[in-house]
Amino acid sequence: MSVVTVQLGQCGNQIGPELFSTVYEDSTGAGRKTYQESSRERFFWETSDGVLVARSVLVDMEPKVISQAVAKASKSGKWRYGEKAHFCQKQGSGNNWANGYCVHGPRHKESVEDLVRREVERCDRLAGIFAMMSVAGGTGSGVGTFVTQCLRDMYPQAFILNHLTWPYGTGEVIVQNYNSVLTLSRLYQLSDALVVHENDTVHKICSRLMNIKHISIGDINKVIAHQLGSVLQPAYTGDSPSNYSRNPIGIDWKVCVPSSRGDSVRTGQMGFNRSLANLMILRGKDVSSADAGAFKDPALYVPWLPPDGTFSLWNSPVPFNGYEKSASLVSNSQSLLKPLDNMVRKAWNMFVSRAYMHQYTKFGISEDDFLDSFTTLEQIISSYSHL
Amino acid sequence: RTQSLIRFGQCGNQVGCRFWDLALREHAHVNKKGIYDEALSSFFQNAVLVDMEEGVLSEVLQGPLRQLFSTTQLISDVSGSGNNWAVGHHSYGSVYREQIVDQVRRAAEQCDCLQCFFIIHSMGGGTGSGLGTRVLKLLEDEFPEVCRLVTAVYPSAEDDVITSPYNSVLAMRELTEHADCVLPIENQSLVDIVSKIQHMAHTGKPGSVIKKDSTIISGQGGVAKTEKPFDAMNNIVANLLLNITSSARFEGSLNMDLNEIAMNLVPFPRLHYLVSSLTPLYTLADVNIPTRRLDQMFTDAFSKDHQLMRADPKHNLYLACALMLRGNVQLSDLRRNIERLRPTLSFVQWNTEGWKTGLCSVPPVGHTHSLLALANNTCVKPSFMELRERFVRLYRKKAHLHHYLGVDGMDVSGFSEALSSLTGLIDQYSQLDSTNTAPSQDPPRLNIAC
Numbered sequence: 001m002s003v004v005t006v007q008l009g010q011c012g013n014q015i016g017p018e019l020f021s022t023v024y025e026d027s028t029g030a031g032r033k034t035y036q037e038s039s040r041e042r043f044f045w046e047t048s049d050g051v052l053v054a055r056s057v058l059v060d061m062e063p064k065v066i067s068q069a070v071a072k073a074s075k076s077g078k079w080r081y082g083e084k085a086h087f088c089q090k091q092g093s094g095n096n097w098a099n100g101y102c103v104h105g106p107r108h109k110e111s112v113e114d115l116v117r118r119e120v121e122r123c124d125r126l127a128g129i130f131a132m133m134s135v136a137g138g139t140g141s142g143v144g145t146f147v148t149q150c151l152r153d154m155y156p157q158a159f160i161l162n163h164l165t166w167p168y169g170t171g172e173v174i175v176q177n178y179n180s181v182l183t184l185s186r187l188y189q190l191s192d193a194l195v196v197h198e199n200d201t202v203h204k205i206c207s208r209l210m211n212i213k214h215i216s217i218g219d220i221n222k223v224i225a226h227q228l229g230s231v232l233q234p235a236y237t238g239d240s241p242s243n244y245s246r247n248p249i250g251i252d253w254k255v256c257v258p259s260s261r262g263d264s265v266r267t268g269q270m271g272f273n274r275s276l277a278n279l280m281i282l283r284g285k286d287v288s289s290a291d292a293g294a295f296k297d298p299a300l301y302v303p304w305l306p307p308d309g310t311f312s313l314w315n316s317p318v319p320f321n322g323y324e325k326s327a328s329l330v331s332n333s334q335s336l337l338k339p340l341d342n343m344v345r346k347a348w349n350m351f352v353s354r355a356y357m358h359q360y361t362k363f364g365i366s367e368d369d370f371l372d373s374f375t376t377l378e379q380i381i382s383s384y385s386h387l
Numbered sequence: 388r389t390q391s392l393i394r395f396g397q398c399g400n401q402v403g404c405r406f407w408d409l410a411l412r413e414h415a416h417v418n419k420k421g422i423y424d425e426a427l428s429s430f431f432q433n434a435v436l437v438d439m440e441e442g443v444l445s446e447v448l449q450g451p452l453r454q455l456f457s458t459t460q461l462i463s464d465v466s467g468s469g470n471n472w473a474v475g476h477h478s479y480g481s482v483y484r485e486q487i488v489d490q491v492r493r494a495a496e497q498c499d500c501l502q503c504f505f506i507i508h509s510m511g512g513g514t515g516s517g518l519g520t521r522v523l524k525l526l527e528d529e530f531p532e533v534c535r536l537v538t539a540v541y542p543s544a545e546d547d548v549i550t551s552p553y554n555s556v557l558a559m560r561e562l563t564e565h566a567d568c569v570l571p572i573e574n575q576s577l578v579d580i581v582s583k584i585q586h587m588a589h590t591g592k593p594g595s596v597i598k599k600d601s602t603i604i605s606g607q608g609g610v611a612k613t614e615k616p617f618d619a620m621n622n623i624v625a626n627l628l629l630n631i632t633s634s635a636r637f638e639g640s641l642n643m644d645l646n647e648i649a650m651n652l653v654p655f656p657r658l659h660y661l662v663s664s665l666t667p668l669y670t671l672a673d674v675n676i677p678t679r680r681l682d683q684m685f686t687d688a689f690s691k692d693h694q695l696m697r698a699d700p701k702h703n704l705y706l707a708c709a710l711m712l713r714g715n716v717q718l719s720d721l722r723r724n725i726e727r728l729r730p731t732l733s734f735v736q737w738n739t740e741g742w743k744t745g746l747c748s749v750p751p752v753g754h755t756h757s758l759l760a761l762a763n764n765t766c767v768k769p770s771f772m773e774l775r776e777r778f779v780r781l782y783r784k785k786a787h788l789h790h791y792l793g794v795d796g797m798d799v800s801g802f803s804e805a806l807s808s809l810t811g812l813i814d815q816y817s818q819l820d821s822t823n824t825a826p827s828q829d830p831p832r833l834n835i836a837c
Contacts, residue, residue, distance in 0.1 A: 010642060064638060090500030094646030095743075138647075170725050171740030172641075174651040174707050203722065215719035217640040217746070345829060346740065352830040353737040355654035355706075371833075378835045 002123035003042055003232070005056040005130045006116060006147060009093075009140025011165050012132035013058055013065045014217065017073055018225035019132075020044075020054045023233055024079050026321045035318045038234040044079060045122055052079040055123065057115045058086035059147065061093045061104050061139045085119070087111050093138030097179040098363035100142020105150075108143075113150055120155070128159030128192075130232075136167035136176035141183040145190075152190045162191045163228065166198040169342065175356050177347035182365070184340075185373035188380060195231075195330070197224045198339060226321060230328040235281055235314040274387040275301050275333035279312045283326050284319035290327075302387050337384045344377050393491065393522065398509035398540050401617060405625035406507075413629060413752055414636070468513025469790075472554040475517020477796030487522055488529060495530065502635075503534040503645045505628065506566075510558050511542035511551030520561035527565045534649050536631075537566045538624060541696075541770070543575040544777065550787050552777035557801065559774070560808040567649045568659050570627065571767065572695045577620035580604070583692060584668055601753030602669040626751065627663055627695060630759035633713055633747045640718070643711055643745025651743040652707045652763045657812060658819075662700055662762045664693040667754065681716060681756065685724035688760040689732070696770065703766035704823045705734045709743040711759040714750025721746065735819060736827045768816040775809050782806070 007016035020043060027039035044052040054073070058066045058081065066086050073080045087108060093100040120126055129151055133140030144162075151160055164187075167176045187194055202223050206215045210223075278300075282290050292313050301310040320326045350356065351370055361367070394403035468475040495501045504526055508515030519537075526535055539562060542551040562569050584602050603626045604619035634643045653659045666687040687693050688710070689701060712721060725742055734741050751757050781787065782802060791797050 014640070062642070062644070064642060068638060091502050092644045092646055094644060094650045096646075096650050138650075168722060169740065170722065170729065171742035172744050173647075174738065174741045174743050203719070207719070213719075214717040216717045220718065345832070348832055349737045349829060355737055356650075358656050359650055359653070374833050375835055378833050382835060 001042060001125050001127040002045075002055055003127050003130050004116065004119045004123065005043075005054070005132065006151070007056060007058045007069070008131060008133040008144040008147065009060055009137055010065045011134035011137065011140050012144070012163075013060055013069050015163070015165065015221045015224050015228075016056060016058070016132050017069045018218075018221045019228050019232075020056070020073070020079060021076070022222075022225040022229040022321060024052070026229060026233060028078075029322065030318045032318050035234055035316070041124075042127070042232070042234065053082050054079060054085075055119050056081060056085060057112070057119055059088070059112055059115075059139075059143065060086075061089045061091065061100070061143065063088045063090065082119075085115060087115055093142055095136075095138040095173050095175060095179070096359055096363060097138060097142040097145075097175075097182045098360040098365035100138045100140075100144070101146045101182070102142075102364035104139070105143050105146025109146075109150055112147055113154060116151065117154070126155075126158060128161055129155065130161050130163065131191075132163045134165040134167065135180040135183045136165075136173045137179065140165075141179045145183050145186050148187060148190050159193075160191050161193045161195065162187055163195045164197070165224070166196055166200075166339065166343075168199045168203070169339075172199070175350075175359070177343050177350060178356065178360070178370075180343050181347045181373050181377060182370070184380075185376035188376065195228070196336060197227070227328065230283065230320050230326060231279075231281060231330055233283075233316070233320065235283070235316040237312070237314045273334040273337075275310070275331055276305065276387065277301070277310050277312070277332045279314070279330040281328040281330075282313070282315040283328075284317070284324050286325070287315040287317055290315075334384055334387055337381065340377070340384075341381055344374065344381065348374060392505045392507070393519075393526075394507045397512065397515070399507040399515050399519065402507050402538070402540075402621045402624045405618065405621040406628050409622065409625045409629055409752075413749075468517060470511075470548050470550055470554065471513045471790055471794070472517040472550075472557045473791040473794035473797035473801075475513040475515070475519070476521045476557070477517075477794050479514070479518050480521035481796070483518070484521070484525065488525055491522075491526065492529070495533075501530070501533050503536055504530070506535065506537045507624075507628075508537075509540040509542070510555040511540075511546055511548050512554060516554040516558040520558045520565070523561055523565045534567045534646055535565065536568045536570070536645065536649070537562055538570045538572060538628065540572045540574060540624070541774070543573060544773070546574075550781070550790070552774060552781055553787070553791065553802075555774055556778040556809055557805045559771075559812075560805040563657050563659075563808055563812055566659065568653065568661060570661055570663050570695070570761075571770070572624055572627075572663075573697050573770070574620070576695050576697050577623050579692070580623055580668060580695075581619045587669065597669045598753060603665055603667075603751075605753070623665070623695065626665060627759070629751065630665065630711055630713065630757065631761075633711065633749065633751075634745050637747050637749035639713075639745065639747035639749075641744060641746040643709070643743070643747075647743065647745075648709055648761065652709055652761060654706055654738070654763070655815070658706065658763065658815060660763070660767045662698050662764055662767060663695045664688050664690075664760045664762075665695070666693045666758050666760075668693065681720050682724055682727070684756065684758050685728060688758045689728060696767070698764070698766035698770060700762050700764040700766045701732060703733070703764050703768075704820055705732055705738075705741060706763040706765070706819065707738060707741040707743065708732075708763070709745070709761040711745045711747065711761075712756070713747045713758075714754060714756030716746065716756045716758075718746065733823060736822055765816045765820050768813055768820070771809060771813050771816075775806070775813065778806065778809075 005016060007013045023039055023043050027036040030036060040052065044054055046052055058069060060066050066088050070081045070086065089104065089108070093104055116129070131144060131148055131151070133144035135141050148160065148162060151158070166180070167173060173179070199220060202220050203215060205223050206212045206219050212219055278295055280292055280295055296311050298307055301307070351374070357367065392403060392406070394400045468479060506519060506523060508519035510516050523535060523537065526533070539558070542548065542555060581604055584597070584604055588597050604622045631645065631648070635645065652661055666684050691697070691699065710721065721744055792799065
């Protein structure tokens, strides 16, 4: 079962190569044949000369990041990107969601669709499409949303998973909250699952858990890739206890909190965060004897879901990425409520003053479009608040 | 991706020369083999140089950078504009309109993707100010989708051109209406920076020796061998342009494009005047003295000593701020300093996290790292008010007005409209300032039916 990855914008094209490197190293270093084959099948295809090529399409509206990603992979000598697997333009999207969604997206729809189609057709069996992007900028968010829509139209039955990087709360792109609101309100309807990493949280992982003194963007990206890898690499699931799972994603979740290693469900300042569903993945030594009982406590979950649907446990005896034992938690809970609410609040404040509106309206996004997006997100916030 | 550089008048062309010289130096430093790299080549084809008298342009044609330009890229006349905006804008504007548009179009066609026009001129004279703003309008008409970024050198109060207030205010109206972004530069600020560096260089205090070629006024290592008057000041402006374009020319972990600058820093169309500050001004030579901590660099960027315009952003209201970091600086340094400095600054209520950030790996020559800050801040208001004052003082007495009104195409309404445009702009800043005093409360959120 294969996953086709679509890397969008600067962020998507920086994390993407890290993810492929992580899964490559993990499957190679593990020394377990079935695991390696399963992992490789999932993420790579092999040329006649035995070179591993990532099942990935790279999309950006400016060339520099893609060039770097492709060059770095080639230089590694371990795997590379497809020669014609990328699409880029020259002028960028200027951090403008409207420019990405209304102008670049439609303009290059066919080219991008062709590239994805080619990758999908190359797979024996498609597990799903994994789109990687940030929500703060212009290309990842704007073009990314448009492309997700196209993919949904092209493959209505396919499993589409979006990986979203949320920006620092203290600001990295001034219009980040606008771009995020416009993105999330649409992806919520289009995508099957949204996996979220917040830069702030990953930054704390780097500084507090890993004790990195001078944190670079590369460090952030590696942590994200590591966490994604630990979720996406093969594992024995409930439906498939002795074969590596065919479908990398076992539960239906929408907005997700970043996985944490070994932590229990995060309790926020608002009190307890109720979950809809949790997925725990244990890898390494003694996984079969691990006791995940605490995660099955019904008090953690909403009462109106059947108890056997709320908690899933996968495991793999293969240690992940050199860690003797590791645990990953993918959670659909209220944990993301506060960050989401903050983001909407700031975007709303800005919207009320009509700041930057002219930058969006000139490309075709109206104030009404903004209002619709806000409405959608307020409804999501409301739904999660009332869990 | 390319930018076209259009330089007007004496100031524009002199600054422009420093820009090319220092750009060559920067790329030569990175490409030790001296190979004409792709990033740089995209710049050089695309310059148009305009002056209405010959002196400066002929220097360019005879100078060491002459091979970079073909004569067709230069448009000139003989007698100059006599420091008269109307002559530049209307007379020469009409005469040379076609030629300039042609030349720009030709340059634009050579770009495989034209992203931005850089326009450089002074405000106080006749050609840069008058013809420059005429062409600005033309560019908007002919290339509406291409960003127009103007570096405008404003005269100081003691400027020796008496009519500079007229020229400046007439030009400002055009900038407000037709430019996407304006970086106002004040000669006095450049003078202050130059003297600060020279003072530092001559104190002879131990531990304060400046590393050779590391100041932002230095042109050493460039192609041009002799230093001309104003070179030091012009180098500062050239460095500003190098920093703004660094992300387009070199790689980095967080690219910051010119389009992104225009997008993030301009919340309302007319409020596009950005205060720039550059740091460091120089690097100390003595390796035994610990390099000034990175944090100091951030603090300096927010100090008035490093601004290219005399203004006080710290005591006024930020609408938006961009930080472009170059060199060996990490993300954590950037985030830490934003968090550290944020409480000392006032941001407008609807943009309390109004930061746009960029990281470029390659530092300027002679430095290990550098920082460019671009602030959209209401602190420009006092400078604009002062300019309006100077204008009104002349206008009230109708001093020298006949020189302008005698020019075909220029009439009194031009003056009154320019004045009200400036007044309107000042009012917009005032309105934003007034929001700062009101108690900040979040506006009520959307109420949705559950």
